[in-house]
Amino acid sequence: MITMIIITGAVEGSMPFISGWIIDNVVETGNLDMLKIAGGIYTAVIIAQITTVYWFIFHAGKVESGMAYNIRKRGFAKLQRLSLSFYDKNSAGTTLSKLTSDVGRVCGTITWGIIDYTWGTVMMLTMSILMFIRSWQLALVTLAVMPILFGGGFLFQKIIINKYRAVRKINGIITGAYNEGIMGARTVKTLSQEERSHSEFKDKTHDMKQKAIKAGVIGGIFFPFVGFMASVGTALALWAGGVSVANEVITYGMFATFIFSSMQFFYPVYQMSQTFANLQYARAAGERIIDLMDTEEEIVDCTESDIPRKIEGNIEFKNVSFEYVKGERVLKNFSINIKKGESIALVGHTGSGKSTIVNLACRFYEPTEGTILIDGKDYKEISQRDLHSSLGYVLQSPYLFNDTIMENIRFGRLDATEEEIIQACKEINAHEFIMNLEFGYQTKAGESGKLLSTGQKQLISMARAVLADPSIFVLDEATSSVDGESEVKIQKATDRLLEGRTSFIIAHRLSTVVHADRILVVDKGVVIEEGSHNELISLEGHYHKLYTNQFFEEREAELLKEK
Numbered sequence: 112m113i114t115m116i117i118i119t120g121a122v123e124g125s126m127p128f129i130s131g132w133i134i135d136n137v138v139e140t141g142n143l144d145m146l147k148i149a150g151g152i153y154t155a156v157i158i159a160q161i162t163t164v165y166w167f168i169f170h171a172g173k174v175e176s177g178m179a180y181n182i183r184k185r186g187f188a189k190l191q192r193l194s195l196s197f198y199d200k201n202s203a204g205t206t207l208s209k210l211t212s213d214v215g216r217v218c219g220t221i222t223w224g225i226i227d228y229t230w231g232t233v234m235m236l237t238m239s240i241l242m243f244i245r246s247w248q249l250a251l252v253t254l255a256v257m258p259i260l261f262g263g264g265f266l267f268q269k270i271i272i273n274k275y276r277a278v279r280k281i282n283g284i285i286t287g288a289y290n291e292g293i294m295g296a297r298t299v300k301t302l303s304q305e306e307r308s309h310s311e312f313k314d315k316t317h318d319m320k321q322k323a324i325k326a327g328v329i330g331g332i333f334f335p336f337v338g339f340m341a342s343v344g345t346a347l348a349l350w351a352g353g354v355s356v357a358n359e360v361i362t363y364g365m366f367a368t369f370i371f372s373s374m375q376f377f378y379p380v381y382q383m384s385q386t387f388a389n390l391q392y393a394r395a396a397g398e399r400i401i402d403l404m405d406t407e408e409e410i411v412d413c414t415e416s417d418i419p420r421k422i423e424g425n426i427e428f429k430n431v432s433f434e435y436v437k438g439e440r441v442l443k444n445f446s447i448n449i450k451k452g453e454s455i456a457l458v459g460h461t462g463s464g465k466s467t468i469v470n471l472a473c474r475f476y477e478p479t480e481g482t483i484l485i486d487g488k489d490y491k492e493i494s495q496r497d498l499h500s501s502l503g504y505v506l507q508s509p510y511l512f513n514d515t516i517m518e519n520i521r522f523g524r525l526d527a528t529e530e531e532i533i534q535a536c537k538e539i540n541a542h543e544f545i546m547n548l549e550f551g552y553q554t555k556a557g558e559s560g561k562l563l564s565t566g567q568k569q570l571i572s573m574a575r576a577v578l579a580d581p582s583i584f585v586l587d588e589a590t591s592s593v594d595g596e597s598e599v600k601i602q603k604a605t606d607r608l609l610e611g612r613t614s615f616i617i618a619h620r621l622s623t624v625v626h627a628d629r630i631l632v633v634d635k636g637v638v639i640e641e642g643s644h645n646e647l648i649s650l651e652g653h654y655h656k657l658y659t660n661q662f663f664e665e666r667e668a669e670l671l672k673e674k
């Protein structure tokens with residue numbers, strides 16, 4: 112491709128000389144036969160030029176999209192490897208813009224920058240060399256403005272870049288505001304805060320408009336500046352050339368050559384100084400992409416064995432402490448030995464550390480201190496594939512993909528047949544509600560499952576878990592948002608899922624944990640009570656208090672409903 116660009120630049124750089132030669136040898140002499148030959152040559156050169164330009168634009172497009180495809184593919188793979196702590200620290204909007212607009216900018220600028228610089232340099236070099244060969248004195252006069260044109264061009268772009276940086280910074284804020292506006296639309300509406308959100312957004316866009324106008328004013332001067340300098344160059348060529356023609360030092364053809372050359376110099380300088388500015392932007396965008404690609408993976412996976420390892424489900428926490436943020440300990444010196452098939456319920460006030468224990472067991476995060484053993488082995492020595500394929504997780508509000516219910520359930524095991532999926536749903540009594548939906552299993556769940564209720568999403572998520580048949584199962588129990596009928600269904604599905612599996616239940620209603628083998632009462636990152644329901648009730652401690660309080664609250668609510 113580079114060869115084609117060089118040829119194109121050289122041909123374009125020679126055009127003024129071909130024109131000058133035609134003036135001297137055809138127009139001046141009035142040789143009509145020669146005129147036909149010259150016309151033919153000229154047409155051939157133009158066709159060759161159009162073809163090469165098409166050729167390199169086509170190939171540049173291919174290179175650009177190929178490069179972007181590769182970076183985005185690697186970026187996506189990186190995002191899959193990064194642990195949850197990365198998503199805690201980086202907003203979704205910023206990460207998305209790195210892999211979309213930043214990648215687009217870098218690939219576009221590199222591809223077209225190489226083309227513009229190569230083409231512009233070859234074209235200007237060709238013209239300069241030919242001008243010096245023909246008349247070095249006239250070449251010096253014509254090119255006298257070039258240092259000012261180049262220097263001024265690059266200086267201008269530096270100033271414009273700074274102005275546009277400010278615009279882009281606000282642009283990032285506006286993207287974030289759009290993101291929040293869309294994600295938080297329900298909250299804004301329910302709190303009737305549309306006016307306030309709108310007015311905050313208006314302030315931000317107004318600021319961007321002001322800064323963009325300032326950048327535009329300076330940017331607007333640039334083109335006339337380049338044009339003016341080019342005209343000065345042409346004027347000098349006219350003056351010096353005119354004098355030389357009058358003194359019969361040069362021919363008319365050569366005179367025209369110099370005028371055409373000085374005019375043609377204008378475009379590559381303009382193009383190259385703009386590319387220079389784009390390269391500055393691309394550098395910043397490139398740094399952001401490299402920053403993402405070089406993000407340290409906090410959870411380093413060990414090499415996978417060829418044969419997947421079957422996890423039995425024995426879990427041991429040995430003096431485990433954990434902090435999400437350095438210096439802020441949320442789990443303190445926690446130890447527990449859980450036997451295969453045991454069910455563990457975690458209860459405690461909000462923010463006490465229940466989810467943290469589960470997140471550590473699933474290795475979404477690793478302990479800051481201490482060790483977690485699975486089947487007697489430090490779980491850092493078990494591949495994530497083996498661990499996660501043995502793990503079923505049903506979240507409070509499960510994430511569903513914008514796909515059919517059938518495909519959402521299949522996500523539990525990709526090679527599951529339709530019959531297996533339907534059987535899984537029947538086992539947890541989800542089949543009936545799915546069949547009552549307009550398109551049954553082919554009903555779309557909507558973006559993140561928003562077309563379904565929380566209870567329905569939980570049942571679908573449980574069907575996924577049945578398919579996956581995990582040895583460890585985690586249930587983050589849904590809160591009061593689930594109606595009575597769904598609650599009974601979910602409870603039955605839960606009982607079915609717990610059979611024979613090591614399980615963690617993050618319980619919000621204590622009535623659901625009565626049958627757990629062991630209940631851990633967590634408070635400020637410490638387990639303050641541990642035992643079965645009966646043991647903890649007879650202890651008359653924290654659990655007893657939590658249980659009786661909630662029992663009376665639920666009873667009161669029922670009485671109110673009855674009234």
Ligand SMILES: Nc1ncnc2c1ncn2[C@@H]1O[C@H](COP(=O)(O)OP(=O)(O)OP(=O)(O)O)[C@@H](O)[C@H]1O
Nearest residue numbers: 199435436441459460461462463464465466467468
């Ligand atoms: N990703 C995070 N980054 C920083 N701090 C976090 C993060 N997740 C939780 N925390 C903090 O860790 C502590 C324990 O949180 P955790 O989610 O484990 O509580 P929980 O008992 O599960 O609460 P809930 O019942 O409300 O779900 C809280 O103080 C919380 O603010």
